[in-house]
Amino acid sequence: MPKMGAFLGQYGTVLGRSHYLVDGKTSRFLAPLYPVEATIDSADWALLQEYYLTAAPETAPLTPDPQPVRKMQQFTVRPIYAGAEESDAPYTTLIKFDAGRGQIVVGAAGQQGGRLRTFSGQGKLLSSERMGSAPSDIDLGNGRVLTMGSLIPNDLPRGQVLQPGKDSTLVLLDSLARPVEMLRIDLDRDGTEELIVAEFGNMAGGLNVYLPGPGGNWQFVRSLRQRSGAIRLKRVDLDGDGWEDLVALFGQGDEAVVAFLSRPGTTETKVVLRFPPSYGSSDLEIADLNGDGHPDLVCTNGDNFDYPPFPKTYHGIRIYENDGAGNFSEAFFFHFDGAYNVEAADFDGDGDIDLAALAYFVPDHLRPTHSFVYLEHTWSLLGNYAFRPAGFRKADHLHFLTMDQGDVDQDGDSDLLIGNFATYLPDGVVPQGSAVDTLPAFLILENQGGK
Numbered sequence: 001m002p003k004m005g006a007f008l009g010q011y012g013t014v015l016g017r018s019h020y021l022v023d024g025k026t027s028r029f030l031a032p033l034y035p036v037e038a039t040i041d042s043a044d045w046a047l048l049q050e051y052y053l054t055a056a057p058e059t060a061p062l063t064p065d066p067q068p069v070r071k072m073q074q075f076t077v078r079p080i081y082a083g084a085e086e087s088d089a090p091y092t093t094l095i096k097f098d099a100g101r102g103q104i105v106v107g108a109a110g111q112q113g114g115r116l117r118t119f120s121g122q123g124k125l126l127s128s129e130r131m132g133s134a135p136s137d138i139d140l141g142n143g144r145v146l147t148m149g150s151l152i153p154n155d156l157p158r159g160q161v162l163q164p165g166k167d168s169t170l171v172l173l174d175s176l177a178r179p180v181e182m183l184r185i186d187l188d189r190d191g192t193e194e195l196i197v198a199e200f201g202n203m204a205g206g207l208n209v210y211l212p213g214p215g216g217n218w219q220f221v222r223s224l225r226q227r228s229g230a231i232r233l234k235r236v237d238l239d240g241d242g243w244e245d246l247v248a249l250f251g252q253g254d255e256a257v258v259a260f261l262s263r264p265g266t267t268e269t270k271v272v273l274r275f276p277p278s279y280g281s282s283d284l285e286i287a288d289l290n291g292d293g294h295p296d297l298v299c300t301n302g303d304n305f306d307y308p309p310f311p312k313t314y315h316g317i318r319i320y321e322n323d324g325a326g327n328f329s330e331a332f333f334f335h336f337d338g339a340y341n342v343e344a345a346d347f348d349g350d351g352d353i354d355l356a357a358l359a360y361f362v363p364d365h366l367r368p369t370h371s372f373v374y375l376e377h378t379w380s381l382l383g384n385y386a387f388r389p390a391g392f393r394k395a396d397h398l399h400f401l402t403m404d405q406g407d408v409d410q411d412g413d414s415d416l417l418i419g420n421f422a423t424y425l426p427d428g429v430v431p432q433g434s435a436v437d438t439l440p441a442f443l444i445l446e447n448q449g450g451k
Contacts, residue, residue, distance in 0.1 A: 001049055009038035010045045026155040029177070029204045063311040064335060066370055072390040074348055074374055075416060075447055079440035080104075080123035090441040092419030093134040093151065097406030100140070104408070104417060106441055107135025109151045116145060116164075121408050123444060132160065136180045144172065146182050146197070153202040153305075154178065161197070161210075161218070172218045173210060177201035183233045185246055187260060187267045194221065196246060198230035205229060207248055224260055224267070228252045232284040236295050239326055247272070251281040251303055259326075272328055273297070273320060280304055280315065280361075287344040287353050289385075290331075294322040302339035304361035309426055311337050317357050317375070319385060332385040336373060338362045341403045345414045349450045352377040355387065356416055356445075358400040361426070368393050371400050372418065397422045397439055409446055416445035 002012060006020045020034045021027035040048075082090060093114070094107030103126065104119040114131040116138070137146040142163075149158025159176030162169050177199035184193040187209075195210045195218070205228030213219040229252025238245045243262040250256050255275040261268040275281055280303035289296040297320040304312065316339050319332040338361030347354045355375040362371050371394055375387035394400075402419035409415060419442045 001052060005045060005049075006034055008040045008045065009035035010040065010042070022155065029155050029157065033203055060310055061313050063313050063315075063337065066335065066337070066366060067389055069369060069373060069389045069391040072374055072392050073448065074376065074390065075392075075445035077392050078123070078444045078446060080119065080442050080444060081439075082117060082128075082441040083125050090420045090422045090439050091134070091151075092402055092421050092442055093148070094136055094138065095402045095404050095417050095419040095442055096138055096140065097404050097408055097417055098140050099406050102408075102410065104442070105138055105140070106419065107131070107138070107145075108419075108441070109134035114147060117441070121410065129164065131162070133158065137182050139182065139184070141184075144182075146176075146179050148178050148180065149176065150178055155202045155204050157199075157201075159199070161195070173197070177205040177228070180231055181233045183235060183246075185235055185244055185262075187246060187262050189243065189262060189264050196224070196233060198233050198248065199228075200231055200252065201228040202252075203228060205252075207250075224248075224269070225250070225258060227254055229254065229281075231282065234284060234286050236286050238295060247284070247286065247297075249281055249284040249299065251279070251301075253277045255279045255281045255301075257284065257297060257299065257320075257328075270326070272326070273299075275301065278312075280312070282340045283342050285342050285344040289319050289344070289353050290321055291352070292322075292324070294324050296321050296331075297328055298342055298344050298355065300336075300339035300342045300357060302337065302359055302361055304338055305425060309338075309361050311363055315339055317342055317355060332387075334373075334375065334387065334389075337366060337370065340401060343403055343405045343416065345405055347374070347414055347447060348376060349413060350377075356403070356405075358403050358418065360399060360401050360421070360424075367399075371398070398443075399424050408444055411447075411449075413447040413449055415447045416443075418443040418445065 021030050091109040096105045102121045106117045108115050114134040116129045116135050118127045133147045133149050134151045136148045145162045147160045157175045157177040159179040161173035178201050179197050180200045181198040186193050199205045206223045207225040207230040208223050209221040210218050229250040232249040234247045235244045246260040257273040259270045259272050279301040281301045282303045283300040285298040286295050299318050302315040316336040317334045320328040321331040338359040340360040341358040343356045354377045374390045378386045380386035399421045401421040404417045405414045422439050
């Protein structure tokens with residue numbers, strides 16, 4: 001309640017506005033969020049507080065027992081290690097399969113910033129390069145790397161877009177607000193691709209557009225949505241006009257799926273889905289789940305790091321079907337505590353779309369068996385969605401935040417790559433001096449073909 005009041009200019013008698021501005025370094029970024037004068041009078045604020053305190057339950061609803069998960073047959077699990085010569089514990093923040101080179105790119109937070117490593121498809125370490133902070137994305141087309149600036153929630157914008165070179169690394173963009181993803185797209189149809197950066201931030205952030213300026217210096221052009229929480233970006237022709245649109249997932253309070261539809265000289269913004277502010281939205285995939293020729297949405301919500309985490313009945317994986325006119329409605333829900341990442345593909349080669357998902361904020365007793373789930377799409381007599389869950393038992397110090405898919409072993413089917421973030425943040429950080437040769441940097445889940 002006090003934090004809600006601060007956004008309305010009601011700071012109470014103990015903490016003033018300066019408390020929420022944190023310090024001189026971040027105050028100019030946070031000042032627009034906290035009004036100098038109250039935007040709601042004291043009587044109305046008192047009524048609002050009374051409503052919440054009266055209506056809120058004494059305890060949180062109990063979460064249902066998870067569905068039984070059978071032993072997975074579709075994939076075999078192979079851990080990959082960075083090697084004893086690497087001194088950093090595997091806090092993996094980025095994993096991508098480079099299909100063109102047959103290589104695996106892995107970014108991680110480290111003792112002195114971050115690292116970007118490249119592995120062969122067989123898991124052999126090929127290169128390792130220090131970064132100023134944890135890498136969160138890479139453009140495989142041009143090699144540009146996005147770094148977060150700060151892994152832990154912070155409002156000091158220190159993220160960067162880097163262009164690594166043979167002899168030096170060029171900083172293309174600086175002072176980004178904890179950016180987590182980027183992509184190139186020609187939204188305004190002028191023949192030039194804009195760089196879209198999801199600056200998740202903390203309290204302040206934005207979904208921002210950048211273009212190269214005179215002398216090669218990149219410049220801010222405009223903000224598509226000036227608020228924190230942009231976490232996932234997708235390119236898809238959502239309205240069927242032959243031009244790719246941008247679809248973004250936002251968490252962090254004002255949670256939503258927002259489409260930025262390509263138009264000549266501009267974009268049209270459409271809020272496709274809006275979620276409660278406590279949802280913990282974490283990932284977005286786009287695929288035709290029901291085979292009607294229209295893109296559907298698969299969303300996970302399970303981010304549980306804002307306050308002391310406890311299981312939520314509404315955390316999990318959802319399918320939102322497209323009615324063909326760009327309107328989406330929930331058609332399937334699978335409860336999955338702490339759901340954080342999802343991939344959609346026909347993993348078993350039977351012609352329909354299956355799902356694979358990770359969970360990070362998982363209750364202690366469920367972590368060994370419910371940090372990953374493979375949902376095999378099966379046939380239902382009722383004609384609705386039916387998925388058969390399977391998984392594997394993970395080892396201690398394996399915690400999953402990142403995942404990608406691709407034909408890693410070049411045998412014609414989609415494999416999975418899962419990054420190991422080797423600590424559970426609500427419990428604190430494992431010392432970086434841990435023996436990294438005993439902690440895998442990531443897992444390769446090798447697809448065994450039709451099962």
